[in-house]
Amino acid sequence: MVENQTQNAQQPASAAELPAAIDLKGVSKSFGPVQANKNINLTVKRNSIHGIVGENGAGKSTLMSILYGFYTADAGEIFVNGQKVSIKDSSHALELGVGMVHQHFMLVENFTVLENIILGAEGDHLLASSKAAAREELARLAKDYGLEVDPDAVIEDLSVGQEQRVEILKALYRGADVLILDEPTGVLTPTEADQLFRILEQLRDEGKTIILITHKLREIMAITDTVSVMRQGTMVGTVATEDTSPDKLAEMMVGRRVLLQVEKTAAQPGQKVLEVEGLSVTDEMGVPRVKNVSFDVHAGEIVGIAGVAGNGQSQLLEAISGMFEPLLGEVRINGKAIDFHGEGVADEVREMGLAHVPEDRHKMGLVTQFEEWENSVLGYEDSEKYGKGPMLSLSAARSEAEKRIEMFDIRPQNPRLKTANFSGGNQQKIVLAREMDRDLDILIVGQPTRGVDIGAIEFIHKQIIRLRDEGKAVLLVSVELDEIRALSDRVLVMFDGEIVTQLPPTASEKEFGLAMAGLDPAENE
Amino acid sequence: MSARQPLPKWATNILMPAMNVLLALFVGGLAVAVIGEDPIEAMRVLAYGAFGSGYNLGFTLHYATSLTFTGLAVAIAFHAGLFNIGGEGQAYVAGLGAIMMALWLDQTHWVFVLIGATVGATTLGAIWAAIPGYLQAKRGSHIVITTIMFNFIASAFMSYMLAQVITNPGANAETRTIAETGRIPLLSEYFVFFKHSPVNIMLIFGILALIGVYILVWRTKLGFKIRTLGMNPDAARYAGISAVSIIVITMAIAGALAGMMAVNEAVSVQKRLVVGYVQGFGFIGIAVAFMGRAHPVGIALAAILFGALYQGGVELAFVMPAVPSELVVVIQALVILFSGAMDQMFKPVLERVFGAFRTRSSSTETEEA
CATH class of the missing domain: 3.40.50.300 (P-loop containing nucleotide triphosphate hydrolases)
Structure with missing residues (x-):
């Protein structure tokens, strides 16, 4: 020495x-x-x-x-x-x-x-x-x-x-x-x-x-x-x-060649799946976070919400997914309004055809102390698929998890492993697999690639595009502007709880930058 | 280099508790030595008192049964992220339900008494625990505070009931005794081995409760929800799990389990309800749940340990009168202290030891390679 x-x-x-x-x-x-x-x-x-x-x-x-x-x-x-x-x-x-x-x-x-x-x-x-x-x-x-x-x-x-x-x-x-x-x-x-x-x-x-x-x-x-x-x-x-x-x-x-560019065809929007009308959300402290937001998402398109973190995107996602009761406004899925009263609204929203990949997988999307298969069940534990009556069928849940591990190439391929021992990318795949491997009409996804490695990003992006091409509606919220521009067919820019403008994904970075800082690009030309 | 290593499961679940108990007995032994008695002899008496004969073992198992119920009551709440300190009060109030049913049915047959007392005890225990649960879920009143308060309320309420309402005239704040026809048999009536020790049919109920809690927590949809809520309340909210109903249901189950102690102690053994019959078993249940890592297997072992300490302690005070009965409580308290409050004390040391072993073995591996 x-x-x-x-x-x-x-x-x-x-x-x-x-x-x-x-x-x-x-x-x-x-x-x-x-x-x-x-x-x-x-x-x-x-x-x-x-x-x-x-x-x-x-x-x-x-x-x-x-x-x-x-x-x-x-x-x-x-x-x-x-x-x-x-x-x-x-x-x-x-x-x-x-x-x-x-x-x-x-x-x-x-x-x-x-x-x-x-x-x-x-x-x-x-x-x-x-x-x-x-x-x-x-x-x-x-x-x-x-x-x-x-x-x-x-x-x-x-x-x-x-x-x-x-x-x-x-x-x-x-x-x-x-x-x-x-x-x-x-x-x-x-x-x-x-x-x-x-x-x-x-x-x-x-x-x-x-x-x-x-x-x-x-x-x-x-x-x-x-x-x-x-x-x-x-x-x-x-x-x-x-x-x-x-x-x-x-x-x-x-360690291998990766595609940084996402390949996709033009969107073919169908009928309205998600309608958000006059939505206002105040947080637990009474601070207004989302202010009178209205927009639609159609089948077969990806609508991106761009913005710097903390401008109300999280609260918007929580309201749409039924986790948090908004102050005002209405959210409709396939024309049916969400009833925000009572407990377990998120479960009802899920049954209406909405799948939700939350922004923060550690905080919400997963229980990291659970084994992988348990997280594959999370949110769907009452489903008949996992056993009739009050009992949870371990064999059904584990074989379902194994199927998804195969489908989404989750590694290590062991449903009995503690979720905390999976890498960020694989944890995200566990959440995505759970939310995408079901009968859904709209996927809302927050920060799909946060803390996810490049190889997995490529895969996750492809899955989101595939879902769109199958005619599902996708609402994408991300603070990664590159990701928003690469995936979305339309982009809404959020600032201080409001949707300031809608831009095509091809708009310049400068235009996005201005909008994300709360300035209307049109006025600053 | 002695880098710390995360411990294997067996070390945290078996080695550490065992070391804690040994340390507690060692320190307890020192205390015995200080008052001029032979600590080895004292420990021998303690061990013999707990396990030495069928009679002694019967007592140990009887106490262990009560502790299994109160331990499970803490453990199941713990899985939902709730710290239920109220086992004491829940078991106490449940005693009212148990004894009233037993006294009502005691002219029939002990089977009816058993069923009736169980229903009465679990119902009142569940209600008593569900109230703090509801206050926590709906009002945000901290469950630690409310369950402690409810212990005091239970104590005052039961003193009143036993002194004024269902009291046995002439006796001192207790109910009348259950009639012969309705007495739940002791195990010694079937197995002579236990002599006249109080271990009774509730031992089987205790084992069933252990199995039942295991199935509930790890094999049912409700258990899945309980564990999700306990480990990550945000994920539970995301999953659409209603925190209010899970908290209330879990606390009700906890109260029902704690209440089972009433059938074991008051109905089966004392055959009447006496003021303050719980005698701290609800609190020891907290130590049992912690030492048992909130798992039924661990709880069974911890309950036997604390049951043994309780019974062995009584024997020690009897055989070695120079050892004051307070010292027996000291030994019990040391076990609670080392295995409850200072539970993680050996962790850093063990992590270093395991780290040293692993580095050594890995360095020999690389040398071989």
Whole structure:
């Protein structure tokens, strides 16, 4: 061990005039029998934006968690600025200059920006002095990197994009030289994402190093200098971004050629299946989420609902699927209005011919502690198919699950396995199989490919198109604009609970961007 | 390197509870040593008192039967994500239903008494538990709070009933005794082995209840809904499962199970209803359910363990008078503490040990390769 250390420590120094910001050598990590990282080597050059891509479960997050001190590697060595280190925890990582911006922000909602920034680095018992120091430092950071945020604003009043800036500022304030960003654009509008990229470029030009974890190949191509591809816990390779293309990257990620483009014919809309009229939904807190929304979905077409996350799409889906009683308005399926009164409305809606793939499979679509076959039953447990009377027929349920595993190529092919042990893509297939393998008139599907690997995305998209071609109606809600544009025949854009406009999927990204920010593209021409 | 590893099932379900019990007995032994008695001898007396003879075993099984019912009452609610602390009150109030039916039918035949008391006990127990369930489902009143409150209400209500309403004149807050014709036979009348110990036909009911709960939870559509609600309430909402009716039904079943204790203890053994007859068995049921991992097999084993501690403790206080009866309660409390509250204590240690073993075996594998 000791000999290796001296050997390796000298290597990066001789390779370049400056030691690499981060150098990982032979890092391995396993969780029980699952090896999340196998002998990973990764060199991140100083002053660069380094992308890391890979399918879900490829080991990106584990690798970054090791770097951030959240996990300890089983084997391997970590060098930060040429120094061999063993990172004990996240505050140690910060001392070494490694900061992380999490996918889900870690901010105290009712604190001000300033208070959030000094949180965990308060210094004195009295806050006044550290607050004053932080205010000065914040002003400097804002000037240097173009990260303008009002230090006295309360977090809950900020937009998502601004909250993200606070997260970045927090890391910089603690002296981060290397900034790890985990899927930073998931919650941003295209415009906000562009702003973020400009900030990242400025940070790089000022001498910081950025590691960007994402699954969006377009972003990798747009902003990174180098990109590393991971697959099944191994590092497939590192390439200069200018020498590669999305297709090549996708092939490296999956290990085979994939079709990024969805092939489909023109839609042949039939009669109205779903009618939504004057629908308004207020959430449990009494906040209006959906405001007077009306639209139709016809048989044989896919209607997409585009929009940044949190603009009422979730509440719209919940109301249409009978999970949440709307304040006003009516939803009709095949001309029959949903009666929202009473308990178990979702079950009645299901019987009316609506199948629902919920946005968040972990939160709703699945019980992750269940075995696979049990999730294949979820929502249909009262069906005669799974046994007459009060008893649940295990054999019927399991053979049904086996059939679906075959049909949707769910892996591993074991209905007795706990659902949590399936990958994101396969979990999503379990939900899709359950909702699509039935007699239905309309499928409503939220975020069909969130956290799903590229290979499975291709499959899921094909299944949705197949359903449309069989003459079923499909309502698709996704925050992935690319997905909406690829699949939909018509697109409705949702902003702040309202449908602001309808666009053809061929409309330009700029038009979508404006609409998603609540501006009517027609007025801004 | 000793990386932590997730534990295999047998380690969490068998090894950890066993280690917890041994630790509790060890600490209990220390307490015995502190007062100057021989801890080994005390443990021997405890074990003999619980299992040493058919008579002792009969007592142990009788207590285990009661604990099976109260343990199942906690466990089934737990599967629906509800923490039912009210087993004590549910069993107590059920006693009223059981004894009234028994006293009404005691001139007929014990079979009618058995059936009548069971119906009476389960009905009142179910109603008593369903009320907090309804309050939780409809009003959002936390079931932990309401079931605790209902224990107090039950206690006050039953004291009133036994002192003022169905009291036996001349006796001290208890009902009249069931007539000879209606007494449920003890097992010792069929198996001499048990001598005059109180174990009775309810032991079979206890076993049936264990099997019944297993079938209900894992083999029926209702059980599927209960488990869905318990593990992921959002998924239950998505699936169109009515949380209100599942919560009320589950609590009613829980109350009915707790109520069965009344038939075992009050009707079959004491043959009358006495103030405070439950004697904490409802609370010990919580420990039984936790230690048994809310699974019928685990509950059966945990119920026998706690039954044994209860019976062995009585014997210990009798044989070794220097050991105060409070110390017996201390030992029982230690078992509850280590296997209930500090249940996960050995987990990190065991994870390291298992991790070390696995890394060693995997590194030898790679070396061989």
